[in-house]
Amino acid sequence: MLNIILCGAPGSGKGTQSGFIVEHYGLQHLSTGDVLRAEIATGSELGKQIDTLISKGNLVPDDMMYGVIENYIANLPADCKGTIFDGYPRTVAQAESLTKLLKKYNMDAIMIDLLVDEQLLIQRLIERGKVSGRADDNLNTIRHRIAVYHQQTEPIAHYYLHHGNYYAVNGNHMMPDVFLQIKRIIDREK
Numbered sequence: 001m002l003n004i005i006l007c008g009a010p011g012s013g014k015g016t017q018s019g020f021i022v023e024h025y026g027l028q029h030l031s032t033g034d035v036l037r038a039e040i041a042t043g044s045e046l047g048k049q050i051d052t053l054i055s056k057g058n059l060v061p062d063d064m065m066y067g068v069i070e071n072y073i074a075n076l077p078a079d080c081k082g083t084i085f086d087g088y089p090r091t092v093a094q095a096e097s098l099t100k101l102l103k104k105y106n107m108d109a110i111m112i113d114l115l116v117d118e119q120l121l122i123q124r125l126i127e128r129g130k131v132s133g134r135a136d137d138n139l140n141t142i143r144h145r146i147a148v149y150h151q152q153t154e155p156i157a158h159y160y161l162h163h164g165n166y167y168a169v170n171g172n173h174m175m176p177d178v179f180l181q182i183k184r185i186i187d188r189e190k
């Protein structure tokens, strides 16, 4: 089983590359961003709380995310070839929880970090904002999301470097070229 943690700043292409990986390798895909947006769409009380956090560009609390991941891993189909964790973990505490959870089910994961220049991130998200209708795809919120990324998410690279399962990918290139780099890593690891 091959589990992949896809990490990177907002707009680095996590969702985009997850799509290519799913198509090519037939892995399951868990996008925590999608899960949270689906909860918002239900109009539930929880969804309203999540909406307030996301639309300001903040992360939702670790304990809330833990429930989502635990439930997902516990219910994986028996024939699962592996999962792409797209956007999880986003904090060191989440990384520690995921390591423990995977261990509990005799699994592990590699971490692929999509590295993209800040100007390009902003440009991509502004472009996406023209069609996405996402409340967090506007310049002020994008800047805040990038700051949150540097503060809370970037340190997880050191966590995975320390654990020896970290791979960096240059995400500045065109989508197919980024996927080629990812493919080389996966083909070596699987």
Ligand code: B4P
Pocket: 008, 009, 010, 011, 012, 013, 014, 015, 016, 017, 031, 032, 033, 034, 036, 053, 054, 057, 058, 059, 060, 061, 065, 086, 087, 088, 089, 090, 094, 124, 125, 127, 128, 136, 145, 171, 172, 173, 174, 175, 178
């Ligand atoms: P996410 O839904 O994970 O999304 P994202 O970071 O905004 O974007 P992604 O990196 O997937 O970019 P995409 O491929 O779409 O998170 C949203 C919010 O949810 C977070 O801010 C947070 O509040 C919350 N959240 C999620 N997970 C959480 C967690 N674990 N803990 C706490 N809170 C959590 O690419 C962006 C655009 O660029 C697209 O339009 C795409 O077409 C374009 N693009 C991609 N690659 C390109 C390339 N190589 N060249 C040119 N354009 C490219």
